[in-house]
Amino acid sequence: MSSFVPLSSEEQATLLQFARDTVYAHVLEQALPVLTGAAFTQNGAVFVTLRLRDGALRGCIGRFSWESPLWEAVRDMAIQAACHDPRFAPVRQDELDDLVFEISVLTPPQPFDGSLVIGRDGLIVSARKRRGVLLPQVASERGWDLVTFLEQTCRKAGLPGDTWRDEKCDVLVFQADVFEEHL
Numbered sequence: 001m002s003s004f005v006p007l008s009s010e011e012q013a014t015l016l017q018f019a020r021d022t023v024y025a026h027v028l029e030q031a032l033p034v035l036t037g038a039a040f041t042q043n044g045a046v047f048v049t050l051r052l053r054d055g056a057l058r059g060c061i062g063r064f065s066w067e068s069p070l071w072e073a074v075r076d077m078a079i080q081a082a083c084h085d086p087r088f089a090p091v092r093q094d095e096l097d098d099l100v101f102e103i104s105v106l107t108p109p110q111p112f113d114g115s116l117v118i119g120r121d122g123l124i125v126s127a128r129k130r131r132g133v134l135l136p137q138v139a140s141e142r143g144w145d146l147v148t149f150l151e152q153t154c155r156k157a158g159l160p161g162d163t164w165r166d167e168k169c170d171v172l173v174f175q176a177d178v179f180e181e182h183l
Contacts, residue, residue, distance in 0.1 A: 007105065011039045012179040018071065019048055019078040019101045020181070026079050027093055035071035044070035047135060047176070048077040049102040050091070053183070058099060059085035062133075064106065064124070064174075074103060102180035104135055109172035116146065116173050123153040127169040132157030136176050 007015065014035070021033045047062025059081035063073065078101070083090040091099065109124055116123070119140035125132045132153045139149040150171070151161035163169050 006177055007039055007179075009179075011037075012103075015040065015070070015074055015103055016101050016179065016181050019074050019103060020099070022075045022078045023050075023082045023091065023099065023101075024096055026082065027091055027096060032075060035075075040071040041069045043068060044073055045106040045108075046070065046073045046077050047104040047106070048074060048081045049104070049135075049180075050081050051100045051102065052095075053098050053100060058082075058091065058095075059088050061085050062104065062106070064109065064133075066108065070105070100181050100183060102178065104137075104176040104178045107175045109174040112171035112173050116149075118144065118146070118149065120175055121173045122176055123149060124172040124174065125150070125153045125157050125159070125164055125169060126172075127154075127157070127159055127163050127166060130157040130159055132159070135178070137178055 018033060018035045024030075025032050043066045045062070045064050045066050047060060049060040050058040052058050061080040061084065062077050065073070106122075112123070120136055122136040122138075123134050132155070134149065134153045134156060144152065150164040154161050154163040157163075164171050
């Protein structure tokens with residue numbers, strides 16, 4: 001279990017700028033920045049989401065591992081979201097100024113007990129060697145109820161929508177501290 005200390009609004013802004021600086025440096029083939037400070041050296045699991053200014057998704061990748069410092073996880077996932085999300089071509093230099101960064105710092109997942117709070121809780125569904133993850137904000141952004149959220153998480157894993165009802169399916173719930181740039 002992680003004992004993550006929530007970030008202040010100033011620390012959130014610093015981490016968002018760090019993610020932006022990292023992607024710029026990576027795309028421009030420059031030295032990657034480093035971030036210091038107690039808040040950023042605590043271990044953390046994160047997702048980094050990139051959107052274009054018009055709101056279109058441009059990349060989103062994360063990891064459920066509390067084994068590395070938060071700043072390293074953000075650095076790695078920012079690069080992955082920008083250049084290795086299989087749904088998109090790598091971010092080009094001419095797109096850099098149009099990106100909006102969002103970071104989701106995750107809590108350790110817990111077993112699903114049959115209920116969750118839309119907008120607060122995210123889902124992980126694992127079955128048949130497949131896994132689907134949807135962040136908490138996805139269900140509220142799309143107006144989904146609990147069953148739809150479960151079904152869509154199964155579909156994200158490449159499974160039939162009702163797989164979550166199977167006793168061999170592992171369903172976990174997690175929360176995220178989500179913050180984004182306001183450009």
